[in-house]
Each structure stands twice: as structure tokens, then as C-alpha cells.
Amino acid sequence: xxxxxxxxEYDGTSYSGWQRQKNTPHTIQEKIENALRIIAKEQIPVMxxxxxxxxxxxxxxxxxxxMKSGIxxxxxxxxxxxxxxxxxxxxxxxxxxxxxxxxxxxxxKIYNYYLDNRNIQSVFQRNYAYHIPIKLDIxxxxxxxxxxxxxxxxxxxxxxxxxxxxPVRTLKRIDVEKKDDFIRLxxxxxxxxxxxxxxxxxxxxxxxxxxxxxxxxxxxxxxxxRTLAGPTVPAHGLYLVKVFYGGK
Amino acid sequence: xxxxxxxxEYDGTSYSGWQRQKNTPHTIQEKIENALRIIAKEQIPVMxxxxxxxxxxxxxxxxxxxMKSGIxxxxxxxxxxxxxxxxxxxxxxxxxxxxxxxxxxxxxKIYNYYLDNRNIQSVFQRNYAYHIPIKLDIxxxxxxxxxxxxxxxxxxxxxxxxxxxxPVRTLKRIDVEKKDDFIRLxxxxxxxxxxxxxxxxxxxxxxxxxxxxxxxxxxxxxxxxRTLAGPTVPAHGLYLVKVFYGGK
Numbered sequence: 391x392x393x394x395x396x397x398x399e400y401d402g403t404s405y406s407g408w409q410r411q412k413n414t415p416h417t418i419q420e421k422i423e424n425a426l427r428i429i430a431k432e433q434i435p436v437m438x439x440x441x442x443x444x445x446x447x448x449x450x451x452x453x454x455x456x457m458k459s460g461i462x463x464x465x466x467x468x469x470x471x472x473x474x475x476x477x478x479x480x481x482x483x484x485x486x487x488x489x490x491x492x493x494x495x496x497x498x499k500i501y502n503y504y505l506d507n508r509n510i511q512s513v514f515q516r517n518y519a520y521h522i523p524i525k526l527d528i529x530x531x532x533x534x535x536x537x538x539x540x541x542x543x544x545x546x547x548x549x550x551x552x553x554x555x556x557p558v559r560t561l562k563r564i565d566v567e568k569k570d571d572f573i574r575l576x577x578x579x580x581x582x583x584x585x586x587x588x589x590x591x592x593x594x595x596x597x598x599x600x601x602x603x604x605x606x607x608x609x610x611x612x613x614x615x616r617t618l619a620g621p622t623v624p625a626h627g628l629y630l631v632k633v634f635y636g637g638k
Numbered sequence: 639x640x641x642x643x644x645x646x647e648y649d650g651t652s653y654s655g656w657q658r659q660k661n662t663p664h665t666i667q668e669k670i671e672n673a674l675r676i677i678a679k680e681q682i683p684v685m686x687x688x689x690x691x692x693x694x695x696x697x698x699x700x701x702x703x704x705m706k707s708g709i710x711x712x713x714x715x716x717x718x719x720x721x722x723x724x725x726x727x728x729x730x731x732x733x734x735x736x737x738x739x740x741x742x743x744x745x746x747k748i749y750n751y752y753l754d755n756r757n758i759q760s761v762f763q764r765n766y767a768y769h770i771p772i773k774l775d776i777x778x779x780x781x782x783x784x785x786x787x788x789x790x791x792x793x794x795x796x797x798x799x800x801x802x803x804x805p806v807r808t809l810k811r812i813d814v815e816k817k818d819d820f821i822r823l824x825x826x827x828x829x830x831x832x833x834x835x836x837x838x839x840x841x842x843x844x845x846x847x848x849x850x851x852x853x854x855x856x857x858x859x860x861x862x863x864r865t866l867a868g869p870t871v872p873a874h875g876l877y878l879v880k881v882f883y884g885g886k
Binding site: 471481510513514518 | 647648649695715719724725726727728729758759760761762764766
């Protein structure tokens with residue numbers, strides 16, 4: 391048996407998210423498992439580092455699977471890309487130890503959230519950035535983001551459907567970068583609660599609209615109360631950028 | 639009667655080009671005329687600076703039309719954007735003199751062509767840049783582009799369907815810019831023959847593959863023979879960026 395780890399990029403626009411579902415064939419997992427079934431001539435279950443929601447994109451999703459197929463490693467991503475739709479690409483494939491698990495062994499992740507802050511929505515970013523026509527106060531967003539960094543109870547930034555046992559996570563950094571009319575928020579942490587990046591972003595957007603001061607954002611974190619934080623911003627601005635593993 | 643000039647941005651992916659056609663409702667002109675018909679309560683013919691082909695995008699297409707509607711100018715683009723699909727946006731609208739014609743009065747244009755030079759095609763650029771997996775020699779592309787600048791007979795870079803009377807155009811500049819794995823070619827000129835930007839790009843791509851030396855490119859221009867130039871690259875990498883008019 392051989393064990394594989396792949397880095398996957400996808401445009402989530404047309405998909406109901408990562409996870410295979412009974413009622414729709416439009417999931418990333420289904421497309422990848424279909425490609426592997428043709429290569430391996432048997433059903434190959436595929437695990438992902440993050441079960442991204444409908445509409446969420448990935449530059450660097452990590453998947454893991456095992457198969458008996460004798461396909462040379464250097465041919466694997468070519469073969470998979472030949473069978474996958476063009477909105478899903480295998481960027482890298484390698485063989486790993488049998489104990490590799492893309493989700494349980496992840497020790498950190500980077501997510502990006504893109505905002506289109508142009509007066510008129512960009513036609514090219516309409517599926518790739520959340521449009522907010524009101525000019526955002528970047529300096530208040532940066533200031534507010536500082537209060538969120540560190541090892542904290544993130545209950546205020548956790549969707550009600552979240553099944554994680556502990557609401558404590560370590561948020562290593564939030565970078566807020568503006569280029570022309572587009573704003574990129576980069577979040578790096580050891581792990582994220584369900585919808586955490588989207589609620590953090592919604593809260594920072596409120597800071598950008600000066601609905602929250604930076605001290606309000608600090609108080610929202612301290613209150614451990616989801617109802618006080620900003621809205622959950624839409625999925626289509628969110629990107630899974632990188633997943634970190636130990637030992638390299 | 640009032641006369642209008644608007645700047646339009648569109649994602650050409652879903653359209654059969656600018657120009658209204660009998661067999662498809664999917665043209666930019668049709669969508670804009672439909673929106674204006676609702677606003678003006680009559681059919682309003684719309685002219686464009688450039689009749690872009692199927693799949694071609696625009697950051698700055700310029701359109702002109704006249705109508706009797708009393709809609710306040712500051713409401714016009716809002717009203718049009720409310721009626722248009724999200725892949726077509728009116729970025730700016732103003733009232734102009736009755737002699738304004740977006741095509742005949744244009745004195746210059748800027749086009750961009752985007753290349754995705756990544757090993758694996760970017761999922762996010764698949765409709766917005768032409769993927770060439772072979773690493774291109776940027777320095778030879780830049781060197782070759784110099785020979786194309788100036789007032790020249792561009793017969794070698796003119797599609798057979800071109801109806802222009804003269805093949806002479808003035809190409810003011812070609813900028814070749816690389817950022818990460820993406821290459822942007824910017825063409826500025828007083829006007830362009832049919833498919834000229836796409837054939838110039840195809841020729842510079844061949845220079846980037848070292849199929850042509852820069853002196854070959856010079857000779858291709860001099861030969862005034864389309865069969866010697868590079869291929870017509872696909873429409874989906876092409877953008878109409880800006881149209882210039884005299885007197886401002």
C-alpha cells in the first residue's frame with residue numbers, strides 16, 4: 391500500500407464545498423475521488439486538512455489517501471489533472487509515511503479573506519472577494535486586529551454549529567493589506583473554529599466601518615459571546631492558503 | 639435629446655462578444671440595451687469604442703447613446719447596474735455633446751493581454767489568462783517587442799477577416815511585465831487591426847519560447863505576411879483597458 395499527500399488548488403464557486411454529499415455531485419471530494427477511482431480502478435477515500443464550505447476557495451488544501459496503484463509518482467498529478475475539471479488542480483503530489491493524516495496532523499493553517507472595497511463591484515472579483523462599497527478605515531482594522539492575536543477563548547467568533555471541544559485557539563497573526571481598492575486579510579493560527587475566519591473578518595469589517603472601536607473588539611473577544619461580534623461574511627471571499635505539519 | 643458616454647467593465651467569459659447577434663441573447667450590447675430600454679421606456683441603440691470578440695474582457699470599454707429620459711445623471715449608472723448582470727458594470731456615466739461617437743472619435747486605445755506561465759494552470763485565472771506551461775524568456779519578449787513599436791504596416795499581424803482600409807497603425811508602446819508566474823503585455827496605439835493584439839501576443843510568445851529571435855520578429859513585421867507571424871492567442875487573455883479621445 392502506498393500513501394500520498396497532495397496540495398490542491400480550487401475555485402470553490404461551482405461547488406457545494408469539500409465534503410461529499412448525498413444530494414449533489416458538486417463537491418471537491420467527489421471530483422477527486424472520481425479521478426482516483428479511474429487511476430486506481432477502485433474507490434479511494436480521500437481526507438482533507440479542512441472541510442471547506444460551499445463557495446470557499448483553496449490555494450493550498452492538503453489531501454491524503456492510500457492506494458495500491460503502481461502509477462509512478464511523477465505521473466500522478468498529471469493523470470489526476472487530466473481527469474479533474476479545470477477549477478480543481480493538483481499542484482504537488484508526494485509519497486508519505488502511512489501515519490500521515492492531513493487533518494489530525496496539521497499544526498497550523500493560513501487563511502486569506504479578500505474584500506473588494508471599490509465603489510462599483512469589480513466584475514472580475516465578484517466570485518473571489520466580498521464587495522463592500524463603503525470605504526473602510528484600514529488603520530482601525532489593523533489596530534483592532536492586534537487585540538485578537540494570541541491564545542484566546544474565541545467563543546465570540548464561533549458559529550453555533552461548531553463541534554470543537556475547546557474554543558481556545560492560538561491566532562499567530564492577522565495581516566491587513568490594502569492594494570488599490572482591494573483588501574487582503576491574512577490569518578495564521580494553530581487551528582480555527584467553525585466560521586471563525588469569517589466572523590473575525592465580519593468584526594474587522596465593522597471596525598473598518600467604525601461601528602466598533604478597537605477597544606470594542608477587545609471587549610467582544612473577552613465577552614465570549616457570539617451575539618456581540620460582527621456578521622459572518624460570505625464564503626466567496628475566503629481562501630485556504632496553507633496547511634502546516636510538524637517535522638519540516 | 640440627451641447624449642451619454644459611459645465607461646463599462648465586463649467579464650467576457652459568458653458572452654458572444656460585444657455586438658448584438660440574431661442567434662444569441664448573450665452579448666454585452668444586448669444586455670446594456672435591455673437595461674436602457676427599461677430606463678428609457680424605448681429601444682436605445684448603443685455604440686461601443688470596440689466591438690470586442692467572444693470571451694474578451696473590458697476594464698474600460700466606452701459606449702455612447704442618446705435618449706430623452708429625464709433620469710438624473712447621478713442615478714443613471716446606479717439604475718443601469720441595478721438592471722445589468724453582475725458581470726457587466728457601468729463604472730462612470732456622463733453627458734456629452736451630440737457629436738460624440740465612441741468609435742469614430744477614439745484617438746487611441748490600451749489593451750492588455752495576460753499570460754499564466756505557471757507550471758500548473760491557475761484555477762483562478764483559467765478564464766482570465768492564457769496558460770503557457772513552458773517558461774517564457776521574458777528578456778527576448780521585451781527585446782522583440784521593441785521592433786514592433788512605431789508607425790508600421792501591420793499586415794503580418796492582421797486577421798484575414800479584417801475590413802480596415804489601411805494596415806498602417808502607430809503602436810506607441812508594448813510593456814512586458816512579469817509578476818510571480820503571470821505576465822502582462824500592455825499595448826498602446828492609435829488603433830488596432832482585427833486580431834492585431836492577439837497575433838502580436840502570439841508572436842511575442844513564440845519569441846518567449848525562443849522559436850523567434852528578435853530579428854525574426856523585425857523581419858516578420860517587414861514581410862507584411864500574416865503566415866510568418868505567430869498564432870492568434872485565445873480571446874480570454876485579452877482586455878480592453880482604456881480608450882482615449884481628443885480634447886481632454
